[in-house]
Amino acid sequence: MIVYFDFMRIKDDIKQEALFEATIKLVNETGFAASSVSKIAKQAGISPATIYIYHKNKEELLISTYIQIKKNIGSVIHENFDDSLPIRDILKNVWFKMFNYIAKHPDYFQYTEQFSNSPYQSLVDKREIEKYFDPVINVLLRGIEQKIIKNVNFDILTAFIFYPIVALSNARVCQDLDMNDENIETAFTLAWDAIKL
Amino acid sequence: MIVYFDFMRIKDDIKQEALFEATIKLVNETGFAASSVSKIAKQAGISPATIYIYHKNKEELLISTYIQIKKNIGSVIHENFDDSLPIRDILKNVWFKMFNYIAKHPDYFQYTEQFSNSPYQSLVDKREIEKYFDPVINVLLRGIEQKIIKNVNFDILTAFIFYPIVALSNARVCQDLDMNDENIETAFTLAWDAIKL
Numbered sequence: 001m002i003v004y005f006d007f008m009r010i011k012d013d014i015k016q017e018a019l020f021e022a023t024i025k026l027v028n029e030t031g032f033a034a035s036s037v038s039k040i041a042k043q044a045g046i047s048p049a050t051i052y053i054y055h056k057n058k059e060e061l062l063i064s065t066y067i068q069i070k071k072n073i074g075s076v077i078h079e080n081f082d083d084s085l086p087i088r089d090i091l092k093n094v095w096f097k098m099f100n101y102i103a104k105h106p107d108y109f110q111y112t113e114q115f116s117n118s119p120y121q122s123l124v125d126k127r128e129i130e131k132y133f134d135p136v137i138n139v140l141l142r143g144i145e146q147k148i149i150k151n152v153n154f155d156i157l158t159a160f161i162f163y164p165i166v167a168l169s170n171a172r173v174c175q176d177l178d179m180n181d182e183n184i185e186t187a188f189t190l191a192w193d194a195i196k197l
Numbered sequence: 198m199i200v201y202f203d204f205m206r207i208k209d210d211i212k213q214e215a216l217f218e219a220t221i222k223l224v225n226e227t228g229f230a231a232s233s234v235s236k237i238a239k240q241a242g243i244s245p246a247t248i249y250i251y252h253k254n255k256e257e258l259l260i261s262t263y264i265q266i267k268k269n270i271g272s273v274i275h276e277n278f279d280d281s282l283p284i285r286d287i288l289k290n291v292w293f294k295m296f297n298y299i300a301k302h303p304d305y306f307q308y309t310e311q312f313s314n315s316p317y318q319s320l321v322d323k324r325e326i327e328k329y330f331d332p333v334i335n336v337l338l339r340g341i342e343q344k345i346i347k348n349v350n351f352d353i354l355t356a357f358i359f360y361p362i363v364a365l366s367n368a369r370v371c372q373d374l375d376m377n378d379e380n381i382e383t384a385f386t387l388a389w390d391a392i393k394l
Contacts, residue, residue, distance in 0.1 A: 029230075030228070030230040031227070031228025031229050031230040031231060032228050033226075033227040033228040033230070033231040034228060034230040034231050110314050113310070113313075113314040114311060114314050116310075116367065117307050117310040117311050117314075117367070126373070150386075150387065152383050152384075152387070153373075153374055153380065153383070154373075155365065155371040155373065155374040156365065156374070156380065156383060156384050156387060157387075158364070159361035159364040159365050159371075159384065159387075160357065160361055160387050160388070160391060163360065163361055163364040164356035164357055164360055164361070167355070167356040167360040168352065168353065168356050170313060170314070170318075174352040174356075176323070176350075176351075176352065177350055177352040177353070183350065183353065186349050186350070186353060187349075187353050187356065189347075190347065190349070190353060190354075190356075190357050190391040190392065191357070191391065193390050193391050193393075194357060194387040194388065194390050194391035195387065196390075
């Protein structure tokens with residue numbers, strides 16, 4: 001293996017990371033409309049011209065930030081993914097990983113939730129997102145095939161096996177609920193009962 | 198019964214209604230930060246001074262708009278509420294009424310979802326909202342008591358019996374799913390399986 005440092009590349013990565021964080025921070029604090037490219041650039045400590053190297057316009061920057069978060073989630077939930085486990089165990093592992101990720105990055109989730117309720121969501125091709133979730137989607141499909149999971153529309157399955165996590169992780173909505181391991185496990189019982197045949 | 202017209206009151210109601218609709222429209226289009234009291238007043242066709250008669254400030258206006266939507270939902274789902282039906286049937290009726298209401302007022306839901314993911318949510322006392330949902334909450338409590346419904350934290354129950362509706366009604370998220378009566382009924386089966394003992 002040849003290891004070499006590409007300083008331009010590292011510099012680029014740092015800028016990209018700063019831009020990613022700045023976009024999320026500014027949108028969460030002031031909303032999509034008030035988050036101009038120049039304000040995001042200022043927050044990121046880079047020039048607006050640099051943003052335009054990577055992104056055609058503000059819209060494209062907001063969308064790619066959303067896709068990047070989804071890609072991160074997809075990568076985290078599939079860490080040490082063991083396809084040979086029983087389907088219930090695989091889904092339970094994914095369930096816990098999602099909760100842990102949201103607990104670590106509540107700001108990312110605030111961004112994706114705002115995004116999902118904005119007109120920008122219509123500009124995202126669902127397939128583009130789904131590819132990051134292929135392994136877990138394939139597990140659900142296998143479960144349907146093996147008559148372990150209900151054979152219903154995929155959006156309906158998703159509304160019960162992934163979506164409640166978003167609600168339960170929103171401390172503003174669940175003011176009285178501490179999502180400790182015990183509660184995460186209890187909630188998984190409900191999710192599993194919802195989708196299992 | 199004495200019927201009389203209070204013209205000042207009617208005029209007030211019309212203004213209140215215009216203000217309610219204008220707040221939702223402007224926030225949905227431009228976000229919370231960009232929705233100033235003066236812009237909302239212009240959109241509603243009333244003077245900013247009139248807004249300040251009813252609301253101390255912008256924050257108070259945004260919060261009361263949120264509470265008003267929740268109050269409307271509470272009132273709609275409890276129409277013809279028949280406490281004597283089996284618990285599953287009561288919840289199924291509420292489930293259908295929620296879907297119908299969201300289909301009629303997607304803009305209200307866009308507002309409440311944005312609100313739930315904004316810092317404003319922390320300023321709302323949950324009890325203030327819950328009182329509009331007392332009859333259905335009591336049905337859930339009765340179900341727990343009668344060992345029909347799982348005895349778990351209420352926020353967890355809610356995440357499965359109400360929250361999936363929001364996800365499934367978001368046409369931007371569920372791009373391939375037509376929420377016709379058949380799909381609404383299928384989804385209810387999953388919700389019921391999640392919460393039932």
